[in-house]
Amino acid sequence: MDAVTYPDPELAAFFNREVVPLRLAFDDQPLAERMHLRFTPYFLLLDAQERLHRRELGFLPPGELIPWTLLGLTAAAMYDRDWDQAQRLGQRVLDQYPSSFAAPEAVFLRGINRFLASQDRRHLKELLEVLTERYPRSIWTLKAQPWAKLK
Amino acid sequence: MNSNVAWETDWNAALARARGEGLRILLSFHKPG
Numbered sequence: 001m002d003a004v005t006y007p008d009p010e011l012a013a014f015f016n017r018e019v020v021p022l023r024l025a026f027d028d029q030p031l032a033e034r035m036h037l038r039f040t041p042y043f044l045l046l047d048a049q050e051r052l053h054r055r056e057l058g059f060l061p062p063g064e065l066i067p068w069t070l071l072g073l074t075a076a077a078m079y080d081r082d083w084d085q086a087q088r089l090g091q092r093v094l095d096q097y098p099s100s101f102a103a104p105e106a107v108f109l110r111g112i113n114r115f116l117a118s119q120d121r122r123h124l125k126e127l128l129e130v131l132t133e134r135y136p137r138s139i140w141t142l143k144a145q146p147w148a149k150l151k
Numbered sequence: 152m153n154s155n156v157a158w159e160t161d162w163n164a165a166l167a168r169a170r171g172e173g174l175r176i177l178l179s180f181h182k183p184g
Contacts (some may be wrong), residue, residue, distance in 0.1 A: 012155035048169035
């Protein structure tokens, strides 16, 4: 991470602007145990009330860690039932990192957020259609399969 | 540390900043060296 990801200027600007970046050693106790750490690198997205919204194990390059973090912020906005903010954050993944591993999940969450904001189930079917076309092998496409039956 | 990220290194300071600035926390655990 120190050789590739954290020196990246885009990643540094994103972290410095949009989150509180906190760096701790793997043996910083009791936090490491409280956060279920067993290996590094290990990332967590938390809110100010210490609620966990996303976590990940293993190296990520800048072009993956930024959209991964955006999805964590999306999850935190969903927890707050701020559907508009959640949609904006997820959309940034699709606009800026459409080829990232985070992109299929962003499509999934965007559809979920549209549904939650409107209670219109067509958004669920639409998200399956988009995923099937753009990311047919993604697990998020698999997770959306039940909505194929919606009319 | 080869990084331009303005890391916090203290849990309580990060929480205070998150509360004060309305931000979430990105926590990165690392192994020194």
